[in-house]
Amino acid sequence: MSTISTHLRNFKEPTKEQQTHLFFALPPEKPIGEKDVELEKMECQASLVLSGEEVFAGKLHLLPPYLAFCSLDRKSARFTIPLSTIRRVERLNARAGVYALSLSLYHGMKFVIHITSLRPTADLFCSLLRDALKVELQRGRMKLVKSFVKTCYSEVLVASTENEEKEAEAAKTDDNSSSSESSYLGGLGLKFKFPGDPKKLREASKTKLWTTYLKVHGRNLTLFRYAQCTRLVQVGLPNRIRGEMWETLSGSLYLRYENPGYYERILKENEGRTNTATEEIEKDLHRSLPEYSAYQSEEGIASLRRVLQAYSFKNPETGYCQAMNILAAAILIYMSEEQAFWLLEVICDRLLPGYYSPSMHGTLLDQRVFEALVHRCLPILYDHFQHVDVQLSVASLPWFLSLFINSMPMVFAFRIIDCFFCMGPRVLFQVGLAILKINGEDLLDIQDDGGFIQLMREYFSKLGESAHPESSDPRARAITRFQELLLVSFREFAVISDDTIVSERRKYRSEIVNSIESFSKRSAIRNLKTLARFTKEQAGLIYDALFKAICVIPPPATAFPTPALLTTKDGGEERPETRIGLRTFKVFLSEICTWARDEKVVTNGVSSRIERDVADHELVDRLFFFWDTSFRGALSLQDLVNGLDGVMFNDLMENIEWFFNLHDKNKDGYLTKDEVLTLSESLLFIFRYEVGDAYLGAVSRFMSNAFEYGDALLPRPDDAEPNDDSTPPHIESNQPYMNLATFRMVVLADEILESFFETDFNSTFKLEPVPLDLPSSNPSVLGSLWSNIATDDNKKFFNIVTDQIGRTIGKHQIYHRPAIGKITSLEEPKARESLLTPTMRHSTSQASLDNKASESSTNLATASVSTSSSLLTVDTPIPKSKISPAEYSPMPSMLQAAANAAAYMERTPFAIDDAKDGDEDTDDESGVEDDGVMDEVDAFLEEHDTGLTDADRELAKDLINAEPV
């Protein structure tokens, strides 16, 4: 029912190089492996020198296969041109000290660039440019330019004026012939008319202005953008070249140029395919600008369908989002399907990132940014909205999501879109703020969301009217409300720059990510069919563990429909659901289950930390498939909840049965001999870090008992024909061998195993808060500061250093934390126990010595360091078995480290301590000798331990409280 996505956490701020790339609207780079040649990038200081002695100082970027330039102020001059349009580069013999290049382009333009960097830099730049040009030539790109520019209407436009000049009389006939032979691309508007009245829009004069501009300053691939270009865009693009200019200004032109035939291909490859996205597209086709005549015809609908489908095939993760239909329908009026396809790509990928993704995080983020900007720029209005509890987004969300297209009359929306493609996403914010500002007084009267929407609706419907109808000045009366809106947008909110948007987005990103994640967590838990015996909070902890596991190892990527998603056929409807594979499951289990992880406690005298690794054992695999009740090879959150429910609430008998079933692979109620062995291995795996040999002994006893009883009980009840041999029949290792009753008997025959199944096994499963120490979850300033300092690398480095220090001063200790850790807690009282009961004193002389020593310390019970530390070690099993978040904070662990260190220093000769401290320090021989004794002690303590341990713990706690270390 639900999907879990972690990709929001993987967001990285773009690097400086990527920012440059974005600024020049270049197509995304191909991954390194796919490039034919690795060409170096370079930038250098340069000035663009125009014929009229106008000079723009700026930076020249070589970004193969593009050459780009931008003036220092970022707006007076810029260009992005494919290298393949460069026809000639000359080094000019200019005045001394000036490094000048003259470049001629495909469209016949010539321009001069002075490279103002130092001579060696300039030389290097030129040689790199030469190399890059050579590569383009070899790739045959130069030849493609001609056929590509033919698809652009601007060529026709410019050609027609040239003809006019040459043969003024024959213009008309020539015009006709040229337009009929050219194959430029165009939108539905060519056939179904463009919205708006061409006269009112002053199409003719705008077209003329643009024709001149394009002729002089290049067009399509070679457009140079000066301030005049932006001004012309703000006045509104003429319908005929609007589509092409959108392409050029947004950079989608380069995508189309680089990927000829892609659009047709992707449609062909996916012909006839249906999925959720295509179904959703079908539903909305007739709801996309239905008032425009093309979308009342099959032709328009078919175009729209193809573009949206092609996009969803190319970007299966985004697929289709409502509002994209409106965008696509709008741009298709002005451009061909292929152009629209690439423009849609640029919009969704670069201009409005994350707007249409399944989580819509981009939309939510920009709404938050917009709110912040309103707060800053229009504080009175913001306060009023707060006061009457009106949410900006109810009105502003559609503005951003569909670029005002279904908010205001189309002619006006398209003019905003013109600016949007030319100046970038900040336009949306500027216009949004201007709308609020202009309506400020009326907005202060609204009382609720409904009023807000109503007011906005009225305002938008009157955009064509005069802004100052009462004015005596006819020129003022002529200004429409829409003109006023643009004026306010770009004058009064000019402060809103691209950088503002970028930094505001950065500021609120983690807030948005957190809220999206907690929302999806809530709904994932709400959507569980059953919580089983868990509370909602516990289910939340399971979710957290799963989420963390997915962060560490994302679920296997299936090719389609989206990575991380498998679909279930549920009531005929496909519902995506996140399911995890075995590798992710291992991480998940290691979060919850103590034996599914290898934990090393490392102390080095400076700090103490826990290094946690995911354990790998057949038992974990077995559990995975055991819980995979629907045999999908992947587990959903519900599977995990059910699985944990099956094991975490069991009593002794249920636990034994559960363990039996887990190992009974074919579910016939019998374990085979092999399975008995596997089961023993599983037990050994669980016990692998337990201190001492008690558990080892228990397992070996279990094995011998199992085969003994198994052989004795086996054949008669089951075999129809009793075997001829009097000796126990030979059972193949893969034949049914032991049933549950026998297994239970064997388990109960051993006290350690009994207690294991009674309580310890349950307590190896713990639902605890999972620290999601991922970068994006630090909203506070201090938090982000800390996360900057405490990066993973820094932490690692710190650990290495402190380990070294620890080694030098001999305080470096590593021990594995046991999965159960019960024995450790037993052993401490054991020492004391033996004091009180002399009968227990048939241990080695060394042990009794130890006991005396600790007796004295216990009896003294003074505030001496040795006592408190020894008691502290008694207490350690408590925090050890629980990984409380507090333990990650330095203080308690320092405390514990100090305590441990003190314990080691004070009490190294103690045999029991040796045993406790794990393999590294254990004296093997004494361990063997002690074996029998330990068992006895264990046996005794089984009966007596609890009360005493508690008492000791109490005492220890008191001491800790009384005397901070």
Next chain:
Amino acid sequence: MADGASGSAERSVQVKLVLLGEAAVGKSSVVLRFVSNEFQANKEPTIGAAFLTQKCRLEDRVLRYEIWDTAGQERFHSLAPMYYRNAQAAVVVYDVTKASSLEKAKTWVKELQRQANPNIVIALAGNKVDLVQPSSTPAVASAAPESEDEADDATATPGEAPASGEVESLRQVPREEAEAYAQEAGLLFFETSAKTGEGVVELFTEIAKKIPIDQILASTRGGAGRPGAAGARAGAQEGGVNLEENAAKGKDSCNC
């Protein structure tokens, strides 16, 4: 819509109502049927939510429904709280010809019961019953031209023209099942057809009856004036709702 705040402004009570449900179950159609009698083929696509208003007379009072018709696509789900917060009523719509849409409706109900205004009146509406009835069902007398409605419906369920012989087989959600669920969850329940108009007016009338109008009125006069806060407060002192049982009257007068 045009006759908004004029006239009996003093007496009219604002009720915020939100429509939720899976995509293409006909949420927008239901609202359109209820709101616009002359039925302009207003197929404004739902981005986030469409906002419409409609007055409804109940005895001597006038209710002014502020209807938020939300987008049905799954990914808009996270935006829904924005629209259902402070709502006094919700209509959760499902499609009787699509079993999965009831499942989605149930999750909406769960969410509303946990996250929304605690006194929210929730109605469950099984839409598109016209598809599962013999075609002889008399259409509720309405001024709406049939053809336009049909066209709108077609956007939601493309190419589903039931042959009158096998209509019952199209039904995937038995009335009894949905009704039982509604009862269990404490919801109003209706089967509706936006196409024929069946059940639509009743739906909104019954919701109107269940809403504690007096409290809203009282608290609105009391100053704060926000329907959300009003609703919350009103519900807190539950009980004083006293509406005459006169469904027919309410139904007739509601077509204002």
